Amino acid sequence: MPRITQDPNLAESPDFDSIEFQAVYAPLATEANPVENIIGTLKAAWTHNNNAKKAAWEAQVEQDKAAEEATEQERQAAVEAEEAMKEKELQETEEANQREKEKRKPKVQNFTVNKVVDSVSDTCPSPYAIHKLRQGEYIELYYFTPEACSEAERAEQTAAKDNITFTSVGDQLFMKPAAAYKAAKKVIRDEDLTFKQLTLAKNDMLRHMGQEEWPEQHVVALSVFFFKLESHRLRKQDGGDTVVLRYQSQVCREWMEALKGTSDEDVFDISVINDLRLNQMYTEHLNARHSQGVLCIRKTTLSPRELWSSLGFLGGSRDAEMPGSLKSYSACLRCL
Incomplete structure (x- = not known):
């Protein structure tokens, strides 16, 4: 129409x-x-x-x-x-700017008002040791001893500024002194530590394992492992500490490596002490001492003049007349 x-x-x-x-x-x-x-x-x-x-x-x-x-x-x-699109673009821009601001903010935690600093300075292992723990890899107890922590702190403070390395935290990269992220030059093996060093180091290592969010079951098992070794009856025997330290060194490394391994075999419970293995190690230790001549006597004959000369270092005079009783003396030395 x-x-x-x-x-x-x-x-x-x-x-x-x-x-x-x-x-x-x-x-x-x-x-x-x-x-x-x-x-x-x-x-x-x-x-x-x-x-x-x-x-x-x-x-x-x-x-x-x-x-x-x-x-x-x-x-x-x-x-x-169109307005919604502009609003969305504006919001996305603001969110991107906010994220950028958050990235630029110092990564610091809040503090508790009026909380007093600890009376004793907290020991801090090297970043290398913490990285090993974070990766679940074996790390020597030496890194957690007070002397190693002090050395790590000095190394981080005195590291040359041009010797740096990068480490990632989330989606950000940070520059750190390269020296702090290297293995220590002089690492004492676990079996060569003193029991005092072992006690102090294992406490610090267990604490840092908790901070790095290791499974509680693992931390407890390792804690029981150290407790049983510290109170083990073998320590009362001659050379027992040496054997217990060696057992700790071997078993702890084997356990850490098994946890990181890909085998289908069940990982053993480190908190259960294998007394048979300990006794075998103690027997090997005694045999080694015997074979090295710890209990043998080596006889050495010195000439009278050499003997009198050596005695001169103990306070006598080399120029003094040698007693006649020493002219036919033979000395025996015990090697320990």
């Missing part, structure tokens, strides 16, 4: 009663259909046609209104989508 361009509500009905219209209808009038009837028919026809146009106009107006509303809705939706 063609589009209606004029509002039919504004249209005015023709003056069908005018002389001009009557002059047109007069020839059509008959006795059965006078002019008045013709005029009435024309008025009714025009009104009916105009009402139809009004209905079509109203429908057209509603369609236009609906189209305009749809267009407005589309425009509004486009505007809102």
